[in-house]
Amino acid sequence: MVSFFEASLAQLSIHRVGNKLQDEFYVLSDASLQIEDEFLSNLLMQYYLKPFEKVNEVYRFLHSSDLNLNELFHFSTEVFKEKGRFHEVSQQITKYLFDLTNHPKIKSGELYVAYFNNVQIEGELLDAIGIFKSETKETYLKVYPEDSGFNLGYEQEGINIQKLDKGCLIFNTDKEEGFKVLVVDQTNKSGEAVYWKDEFLKLKIRNDNYNQTSNTLNVYKSFVTNKLEEDFEMTKADKIDLLNRSMKYFKEKESFEMDEFSNEVIGNPKAIESFKSFKQNYEKEFDTEIADSFDISTPAVKKQAKVFKSVLKLDKNFHIYIHGNKELIEKGFDDSKAMNYYKVYFKEEE
Incomplete structure (x- = not known):
């Protein structure tokens, strides 16, 4: 998605953001x-930009009434319009982030605001504003020569440049639609401090083929995992088979068609209607429209394939990987042992 082979770091300002609930403050350079x-x-280029090389989701700034009221959209617009105000605006960004540190588990840390030239995204070279926060500190050993041998020392509170905690890149393009924005957040994934993307940046995912593909697979997985068994008697093997069939469809087809997918993958008319209703409810709840037809994104399919489970876990004794024909596995109950069992048919061992 992002390449920084031709990129350069034009400006950099560093500040510190504390947690006001912990009686900490902010420090501005x-x-x-x-x-x-x-x-x-x-x-620094490696630390700031390398984590974005494999990021595919493109976001945009949003606001319920007026995009200009989104603070980060406003700050970005000011910098792109007048680069001479870069440091002044970086201070304003720091103060704004500090005001949002309203959860006791939000860690204090350094805030880096950078301006890059010639960062490539989707084949286009653009200027970009980077906002990064380092929260996790590590201790490093240092080996140095002394007399006729070596000695050891250490450095505390070091920053591992291979681990960017939080970051975003704001590209100077598509301003009317809220710019193109990429996000990285390696900490606070449990949702206890979602302030970075939801409160600080206020973003909405761009509705392109990548996200249409990803959202459709997510909705279908949630439907099979959580909803389908309410209306139908299903085994875990049945669920895995439905997930495998959906992944097979997305890997083999170039485009998605709702009716074709429903007939080929789900099959049962009642279940098809249930899935379409489930999809509509998802769209309303998350304010995200999922089209009935779109070109399938291969990178999105590859990413989703990693989380589509095809493993049947039986107590703590066995794992059965189901990749093919569900008809070759049968479930039963043994009265003498008072235990469930699966019978698996195969032609030869490999």
């Missing part, structure tokens, strides 16, 4: 940094 060391600049 007086001026932006001048990075003269080329090696340091390359390290």
